[in-house]
Each structure stands twice: as structure tokens, then as C-alpha cells.
Amino acid sequence: MTQALPSLKDHCRTTVAELIRICQDRAVRSALRPLLAGIPDMQIRAMRYLPRNAPVNQDLLYLIAGLVAEYPCSLPEPNNVMSFGASLYKLSQHPDIKATGIERRLESLLQLELDSLMQPLHSLVVQFSSTQSSKTSIVIDYATLLYHLRCWDDSRKWVQLTWARDFWCPKEDGKEQNSDETLDIVKS
Structure with missing residues (x-):
């Protein structure tokens, strides 16, 4: 076997x-x-x-x-995956954060090539760390982020589409909208 x-x-x-x-x-x-x-x-x-x-x-x-x-945070359960777009949506809802700034940064981020992502991602993560002292910390699913960055250059842009949808059309629980099954439709 x-x-x-x-x-x-x-x-x-x-x-x-x-x-x-x-x-x-x-x-x-x-x-x-x-x-x-x-x-x-x-x-x-x-x-x-x-x-x-x-x-x-x-x-x-x-x-x-x-x-x-x-910005260290715990790893979500495997059935609780969250794209960086979903995390950014939660960040944009934080009372101490200016939502339009996050939205503009995401728009710019989605247009970048993989080798240009380090500085924009870093500055966004710094914004997450500025919310750490509040009662509700915002989780970044780094495992999903790593996987998505590994797939960033896919010609179908499914990662960028996922982040955009999870930010601008969020589910109520904030989880990534695409399960593995529905992502397969975009990837194939």
C-alpha cells in the first residue's frame, strides 16, 4: 500500500x-x-x-x-483557511484603520509581479501589527499566503481573483469564499 x-x-x-x-x-x-x-x-x-x-x-x-x-499569529485550522484578501477586509473594518487606504493598497498589490510584493506586503502586515493591542486581533493565514504566493504567477490569476473577491465581496464569517473544489474551477 x-x-x-x-x-x-x-x-x-x-x-x-x-x-x-x-x-x-x-x-x-x-x-x-x-x-x-x-x-x-x-x-x-x-x-x-x-x-x-x-x-x-x-x-x-x-x-x-x-x-x-x-506579526506572529496562530495558524488557523485547515478547514478555516483565509486568503490575504479576507484578512485585509477584516483589517479595513477595524475602527483604527482607514478602509480606503487598505483598499488602494490592495488594488496596487494585485497588479504587481511576484518579485515586487515584498515591500507592499510588509507595509500591510505592519498595519495588522498596529491593531495587536485591541481586543480582537486579526489573523493572517500565513500558510495560505505562502501557498498563494507560490501560485501568484499562474496565468489565470486565480490568486489575485480570490483576494479581490474575498475583500470586495466578503462572506460574513470572513473565511475565504473558495473551498478547494470551487478553486479547481478557476484553476482548470
């Missing part, structure tokens, strides 16, 4: 779970945050903390590691 290979989503989830675990240590967070600057010396310093055999290229791993270090 052969065992099924883990999917890319499973690998992303495992990688992010490890990043969240190690980011409980403040010293590790301090070492990983500078990854968002893209400086090679910082990458060398952080290398000892990064998960081995991540299912993505090093640049994506650096990006996600830096974002998790900037």
Missing part, C-alpha cells in the same frame, strides 16, 4: 507551523525581521532558523519568515 505524498498546501502549512513555532522566541523574531529588507547579510544571519526543505524558493521563504516575525 503506497502512502500519498503531501500536497504543496500541506508542505506550506508545515513550513509556516515551524516558522510560527520558532517565532515564539523574541531573539529569533529579531533575527528574521530584517529578512524583509532583502539584505544578503541578514539572510545569512537568519539561515540557521529557517525550516529545511521548504516547498518554495528561498526568496518566498525569506518573505514569509520576515512577515511571521513582524
Whole structure:
């Protein structure tokens, strides 16, 4: 009997779970945050903390590691996936945040190529961290974010469509609207 290979989503989830675990240590967070600057010396310093055999290229791993270090939050349950667009919608509803600014940033973000996403994602995650002291913290599903960034360049733009729909046409519970089955329609 052969065992099924883990999917890319499973690998992303495992990688992010490890990043969240190690980011409980403040010293590790301090070492990983500078990854968002893209400086090679910082990458060398952080290398000892990064998960081995991540299912993505090093640049994506650096990006996600830096974002998790900037704004650590727990990993949602697998049946509770949330796109970054859905998280941005929740952020835009926060009383201390200007919704039109978030909307403009998302519009710009959706037009960018993968290699141009680091700075805009970082500045948005900083806005999430500014809400941390409030009673209701907003979760970023970093596993789904990693998976979506891994698929960002797909010619059908299904990731960008998902983020746009989850922001401008949100479900009441804020979860990603597309289950795996409905996403398959867009992907095929």
C-alpha cells in the first residue's frame, strides 16, 4: 500500500507551523525581521532558523519568515483557511484603520509581479501589527499566503481573483469564499 505524498498546501502549512513555532522566541523574531529588507547579510544571519526543505524558493521563504516575525499569529485550522484578501477586509473594518487606504493598497498589490510584493506586503502586515493591542486581533493565514504566493504567477490569476473577491465581496464569517473544489474551477 503506497502512502500519498503531501500536497504543496500541506508542505506550506508545515513550513509556516515551524516558522510560527520558532517565532515564539523574541531573539529569533529579531533575527528574521530584517529578512524583509532583502539584505544578503541578514539572510545569512537568519539561515540557521529557517525550516529545511521548504516547498518554495528561498526568496518566498525569506518573505514569509520576515512577515511571521513582524506579526506572529496562530495558524488557523485547515478547514478555516483565509486568503490575504479576507484578512485585509477584516483589517479595513477595524475602527483604527482607514478602509480606503487598505483598499488602494490592495488594488496596487494585485497588479504587481511576484518579485515586487515584498515591500507592499510588509507595509500591510505592519498595519495588522498596529491593531495587536485591541481586543480582537486579526489573523493572517500565513500558510495560505505562502501557498498563494507560490501560485501568484499562474496565468489565470486565480490568486489575485480570490483576494479581490474575498475583500470586495466578503462572506460574513470572513473565511475565504473558495473551498478547494470551487478553486479547481478557476484553476482548470
